[in-house]
Amino acid sequence: MAQITQASLLQDLKRGATWLDREYAKQQGQTWDAIGEARRLQFADILDKWCMKENQVRFIFEYQGCVLDPKRCASDGPVRCDACAYV
Numbered sequence: 024m025a026q027i028t029q030a031s032l033l034q035d036l037k038r039g040a041t042w043l044d045r046e047y048a049k050q051q052g053q054t055w056d057a058i059g060e061a062r063r064l065q066f067a068d069i070l071d072k073w074c075m076k077e078n079q080v081r082f083i084f085e086y087q088g089c090v091l092d093p094k095r096c097a098s099d100g101p102v103r104c105d106a107c108a109y110v
């Protein structure tokens with residue numbers, strides 16, 4: 024297993040947020056059936072991992088800013104980090 028660093032977690036979180044944003048946008052207006060079980064499960068899995076990695080970067084490395092720094096989490100996207108959710 025690769026060693027977990029603050030930089031690797033932040034990189035995964037940026038990549039994950041981009042994937043979740045894109046997939047979320049694609050799913051808008053589609054029915055559950057049209058999206059399909061495999062895609063729904065994949066979305067849930069990536070979302071789970073995203074939340075776990077945010078917790079890791081905050082608890083292990085005491086990271087405090089937005090995980091997408093220097094950008095900020097979108098207010099209308101599928102995920103918003105704790106730093107952006109409670110301002």
Ligand SMILES: [Zn+2]
Pocket residue numbers: 088089090091095096103104105106107108
């Ligand atoms: Zn944020």
